[in-house]
Amino acid sequence: MIENSLEQNEIIIKELDANDDVSVEEFVALERLIWGQGLDFTADDIKKEILRGEVIYVIYNGKQMVGTTSVLVQADLENPRKVIKYLPPESLYASSVGIDPAFRGNRLQGLLLEKCIELARKLNKETILGAVRPENGASVRNITNIGGKILAYSRDFHPDSDNPSRLVGEVDLFLQKEAWEPIDKVDALMPDEALDSLSREEDRIIVLIQSGDNIDSKAQKVIEKILSNDYIGTGVQTLFLDSNSIQFNGMAFRKLSSFPAEAEKRLRERKEKIQKILLKEKS
Numbered sequence: 584m585i586e587n588s589l590e591q592n593e594i595i596i597k598e599l600d601a602n603d604d605v606s607v608e609e610f611v612a613l614e615r616l617i618w619g620q621g622l623d624f625t626a627d628d629i630k631k632e633i634l635r636g637e638v639i640y641v642i643y644n645g646k647q648m649v650g651t652t653s654v655l656v657q658a659d660l661e662n663p664r665k666v667i668k669y670l671p672p673e674s675l676y677a678s679s680v681g682i683d684p685a686f687r688g689n690r691l692q693g694l695l696l697e698k699c700i701e702l703a704r705k706l707n708k709e710t711i712l713g714a715v716r717p718e719n720g721a722s723v724r725n726i727t728n729i730g731g732k733i734l735a736y737s738r739d740f741h742p743d744s745d746n747p748s749r750l751v752g753e754v755d756l757f758l759q760k761e762a763w764e765p766i767d768k769v770d771a772l773m774p775d776e777a778l779d780s781l782s783r784e785e786d787r788i789i790v791l792i793q794s795g796d797n798i799d800s801k802a803q804k805v806i807e808k809i810l811s812n813d814y815i816g817t818g819v820q821t822l823f824l825d826s827n828s829i830q831f832n833g834m835a836f837r838k839l840s841s842f843p844a845e846a847e848k849r850l851r852e853r854k855e856k857i858q859k860i861l862l863k864e865k866s
Contacts, residue, residue, distance in 0.1 A: 593643070594644060596640055596642045601629075610641060611629060617679075617681035617682065636655075636656060637656075649686045650682040652678070654675055657670065665861055666737065669863060673710060674712050675710075677699045680695050699711050703756060709757055710753050710853065713754075714750065714752065716750070720794040720832030726754070730760065732815045733752045733816025735861055736748065736750060736807040737749045737861050738807075739861075752816070753853060753857070755853065762842055772788065774802045774805040778805055781809055784838070785838070786840075788814065789820070790809070790833070792831065792832050793832075814837060839854070
């Protein structure tokens with residue numbers, strides 16, 4: 584349910600200016616609202632990141648800042664997260680694409696992701712990388728809705744986090760839309776059933792995983808196993824259990840060999856590159 588309505592014709596996306604003290608302070612406050620008060624960065628830290636080349640977009644509803652994303656345009660060798668540390672030169676990395684909880688459900692995250700696509704095209708990049716927690720079905724769905732794929736499962740995305748696991752996804756700007764059209768009429772499966780489907784090497788597997796704060800560790804292990812084989816993630820459907828109103832996500836995975844030949848070749852190369860990054864030894 585949308586808690587706050589948007590002002591018509593007043594949705595604006597801007598690039599955060601390091602010299603705009605008021606907006607930088609507003610950005611810091613919004614980040615803490617979205618991600619938690621434990622964030623310890625300051626306005627000065629944000630200014631330094633911008634001056635180092637990080638692009639930060641903020642989205643406004645009228646005069647109120649309601650969403651943010653940070654975009655890295657090159658590898659950051661000091662970052663402990665491997666996908667950022669070893670970011671391929673042909674890729675951008677979209678980080679912390681977040682919306683004020685009171686304004687979620689208005690497709691604002693999708694607008695920020697589309698802005699990242701616009702930047703990637705401007706910089707002649709081929710792909711946009713990002714990562715999301717498996718149980719965050721809304722964000723996974725927003726990624727796949729704009730043509731994104733889930734390529735890998737990373738255990739060490741946030742080494743110091745209580746919930747370190749992330750799905751690593753990518754939007755490929757060179758694949759035609761037909762390369763990621765979903766296969767219809769497949770029911771979501773419980774983890775054990777999904778493993779049976781994997782053993783049969785079915786073209787399409789949808790794993791049921793609980794969304795929200797409750798971590799479905801068994802389903803996450805199944806996702807990891809599927810992604811370590813000949814599959815990539817292609818979509819999410821939202822399901823509800825009427826008895827207790829618990830929300831679940833059916834996360835869809837498609838066999839690489841089921842794609843058209845040129846798409847399969849490119850997707851396979853990209854998946855292998857991401858997996859090699861995640862397997863790199865700590866330097």
